[in-house]
Amino acid sequence: xxxxxxxxxxxxxxxxxxxxxxxxxxxxxxxxxxxxxxxxxxxxxxxxxxxxxxxxxxxxxxxxxxxxxxxxxxxxxxxxxxxxxxxxxxxxxxxxxxxxxxxxxxxxxxxx
Amino acid sequence: xxxxxxxxxxxxxxxxxxxxxxxxxxxxxxxxxxxxxxxxxxxxxxxxxxxxxxxxxxxxxxxxxxxxxxxxxxxxxxxxxxxxxxxxxxxxxxxxxxxxxxxxxxxxxxxxx
Numbered sequence: 001x002x003x004x005x006x007x008x009x010x011x012x013x014x015x016x017x018x019x020x021x022x023x024x025x026x027x028x029x030x031x032x033x034x035x036x037x038x039x040x041x042x043x044x045x046x047x048x049x050x051x052x053x054x055x056x057x058x059x060x061x062x063x064x065x066x067x068x069x070x071x072x073x074x075x076x077x078x079x080x081x082x083x084x085x086x087x088x089x090x091x092x093x094x095x096x097x098x099x100x101x102x103x104x105x106x107x108x109x110x111x112x
Numbered sequence: 113x114x115x116x117x118x119x120x121x122x123x124x125x126x127x128x129x130x131x132x133x134x135x136x137x138x139x140x141x142x143x144x145x146x147x148x149x150x151x152x153x154x155x156x157x158x159x160x161x162x163x164x165x166x167x168x169x170x171x172x173x174x175x176x177x178x179x180x181x182x183x184x185x186x187x188x189x190x191x192x193x194x195x196x197x198x199x200x201x202x203x204x205x206x207x208x209x210x211x212x213x214x215x216x217x218x219x220x221x222x223x224x225x
Contacts, residue, residue, distance in 0.1 A: 036214075043116075043202050043216030044155070087155075098168040099145065100214060102155035 002027040002090035009107040012082075018075040020106055022088030025069040031092045033064060034100070035073045037084040044087065044102075047073065078110045114139065116205050116217035124223045130191040133220045137184050137205030144186040145214060146178060149200040158201075161186055162208075190222075198224045 005023040012018040024033060034049040048055055048062045050071070055062045061074040075082055087105040117136045125131050137144050146158040157170040161180035178188040184205075190197055200221050204214040 043204070043219050044214075046213045046215065049213070098143075098160045098162070099157040099170065101157065102147075104154060 002031055004088045004090055004103055006086070006088050006103065006106045008104065009109065011109050011111060012075075012078045014080060014110055014112050015077055018078040018082065018108055018110070020073040020075075020086050020088075020108060021070065022073070023070045024088070024090045027068055027090045028092070031090045033062065033068075033071050034089040034091055035060070035062065036087045036089065036100075036102075037082075038087070038105070039081075039084040047086075078108075080110050080112065082108065083110045084108060116203055116215055118201075118203050118217040118220050120220060121218065122221045122223075124225060125193050126225055127193055127195060129193050130189060131193060131222060132187055132189045133201055133203075133222075135186045135188075135203030135205075135217060137186070137203075138215055141205035141207050141215070142184050143206045143208065144180055144184065145204045145206075146186070146188050147202040147204065148172070149202060149219070150198075155202070158188065193224045195224050198222060 002024050032049050032051050035047040036044040038044040048057055048060050050062045050064055064071045085105040085107050087102050089100050119134045143162045145160040147155050149155045159169045159178050160167050164180045175191045180186045200219045202216050202219045204216045206214045
C-alpha cells in the first residue's frame with residue numbers, strides 16, 4: 001500500500017468547513033483512497049473512499065487531484081462531535097493484502 | 113442492523129495468563145479483522161479471516177492467534193500475556209472479500225498487570 005502523509009493536527013471553528021489534506025504521491029493506479037476517523041475511545045469509523053472521481057456522501061466529500069497524488073476530505077459544516085483523529089489510507093481493494101495500514105492520522109479539533 | 117459487538121469490553125489479567133476475546137460481526141459480513149491499538153504504536157493489524165480462513169497476518173508473535181467460526185464470529189487468543197500486551201483490541205467486519213469498508217466494534221480494553 002502507498003504511504004500517506006497527513007498533518008499531525010488541525011483546528012476548525014464550529015460551523016465552518018474542515019478541509020483535511022492527505023498526500024499519497026506514490027499511490028498506484030488500482031489503489032483507492034479511504035478515510036476513517038476515530039473519536040476518542042471508540043473504534044474507527046468508515047467515512048468515504050474514492051479512486052479517481054470526487055465522491056460525496058452524507059458525512060463528507062472527498063476531492064482527489066487529477067494526478068491522484070493528493071486528496072482532501074471535506075466536512076462541510078464541522079460540529080464539536082467531529083473532533084477526532086482522521087486517517088487517510090491508500091488501499092488496493094481486490095488484491096490479496098486484506099489489511100488496512102493506519103498511519104498516525106490528523107487530530108482535528110473543532111472549537112466552539 | 114446491529115453493529116459489531118465485542119466482549120468483554122474491559123479485562124484485567126496478570127502476566128503469564130492467557131486471554132480470549134470475542135467478536136460478532138455485522139449480520140451478513142463474512143470478513144473479520146483484528147487490530148491492536150496502543151498509544152505508542154497506533155493501530156496495528158493483527159490478522160484477517162474470511163470464511164473461516166486466515167488470509168493475512170500482521171507482525172505479531174505466535175502468542176497471538178485467532179479463529180473464525182462458520183457463523184463468521186471470531187475469537188482471538190493471547191497466551192503468556194506480557195505487560196506490553198496492554199492495549200485496545202479492535203475487531204472490524206466487512207461484507208465480503210472485495211469491499212473494504214470496514215466497520216469497527218467498540219474494542220476490548222485489556223490491561224495486563
